[in-house]
Amino acid sequence: GQNIDQPTEMTATEGAIVQINCTYQTSGFNGLFWYQQHAGEAPTFLSYNVLDGLEEKGRFSSFLSRSKGYSYLLLKELQMKDSASYLCAVTDSNYQLIWGAGTKLIIKP
Amino acid sequence: ETGVTQTPRHLVMGMTNKKSLKCEQHLGHNAMYWYKQSAKKPLELMFVYNFKEQTENNSVPSRFSPECPNSSHLFLHLHTLQPEDSALYLCASSQGWDRGADTQYFGPGTRLTVL
Numbered sequence: 001g002q003n004i005d006q007p008t009e010m011t012a013t014e015g016a017i018v019q020i021n022c023t024y025q026t027s028g029f030n031g032l033f034w035y036q037q038h039a040g041e042a043p044t045f046l047s048y049n050v051l052d053g054l055e056e057k058g059r060f061s062s063f064l065s066r067s068k069g070y071s072y073l074l075l076k077e078l079q080m081k082d083s084a085s086y087l088c089a090v091t092d093s094n095y096q097l098i099w100g101a102g103t104k105l106i107i108k109p
Numbered sequence: 110e111t112g113v114t115q116t117p118r119h120l121v122m123g124m125t126n127k128k129s130l131k132c133e134q135h136l137g138h139n140a141m142y143w144y145k146q147s148a149k150k151p152l153e154l155m156f157v158y159n160f161k162e163q164t165e166n167n168s169v170p171s172r173f174s175p176e177c178p179n180s181s182h183l184f185l186h187l188h189t190l191q192p193e194d195s196a197l198y199l200c201a202s203s204q205g206w207d208r209g210a211d212t213q214y215f216g217p218g219t220r221l222t223v224l
Contacts, residue, residue: 004151030209042113042199042215043152050209087152091209099151 002026004100006088011106012078020073020086020103028093034062034073035087037102043087046073075105083107111135113216115200121222122190130185130219132200140205141183142213143175146197158183159205190223197221 005023012018024032031050035043049055049064049071061074075082085102092098113134122128134141143155157165158177172194174186183200197220201213 008149033212035215040217040220042217045212045214048210048212089152091211095209095211097154097213101149101151 002092002098004088004090004098006086006100006103008101009104009106011108012075014078014080014107014109016078017074017076018078018105020075020088020105022071022073022088022100024069024071024088024090024098024100026069026090026092026098029066030091030093030095032062032064032071032091033087033089033097034071035089036084037087038084046086078107080107080109113200113202113214115198115216115219117219118217119220119222121224122187123224124190124192126190127186127188129187130198130200130221132183132185132216134181134183134200134202134214134216136202136214138202138204138214139180140203140211141177141180142201142203143183143185144199144201146199146218152199156185187221190221192223195221195223 003025034046037043047062054063059076064071085104087102088100090098116131140159145153155169156175161177172189176184197218199218200216203211203213
């Protein structure tokens with residue numbers, strides 16, 4: 001079967017750095033997405049990785065290792081507004097998007 | 110009007126009711142999606158329309174009936190639902206042809222409660 005694993009919940013401190021991991025086992029790979037979803041709101045696109053390495057976008061970075069079936073989302077200089085769920089999703093060989101259950105990130109002052 | 114909109118935002122219905130959810134996208138996209146989101150579970154893809162043609166139906170019960178009259182509008186008709194159908198229903202759209210990097214843009218969802 002196809003599977004995306006990410007931690008259910010993480011807690012971090014305002015101003016700190018947090019890394020949210022995602023591991024996947026899918027039939028093929030055509031890219032990995034990270035989305036942010038605030039409670040009661042729409043998921044919003046954060047990043048897309050299809051090649052190995054680190055993609056940086058402001059305070060957020062996303063890393064991919066295809067050989068390890070692994071990605072992480074790195075959030076720097078955490079702000080209270082970063083409290084949200086972070087969803088990892090992988091496009092498989094049939095271009096189906098397989099979703100993880102999301103990681104709820106709690107930021108404490 | 111921007112992005113993807115959904116109405117209503119909240120819906121409470123009895124098991125014998127018939128209701129419809131509406132989604133509209135203002136992004137010029139060609140693909141539209143219905144997802145079900147339950148607490149602590151991955152998003153469940155229900156239906157996909159690409160250029161108004163239904164391309165996915167992930168074994169969804171017939172009490173959910175989609176309709177896509179054009180590439181900007183998507184409906185989900187509901188009838189004789191069960192309490193376990195209570196969830197957040199999300200609509201999304203995407204370009205529809207950049208298959209690998211086909212980023213989906215989501216609406217705010219309809220919070221459905223079935224009594």
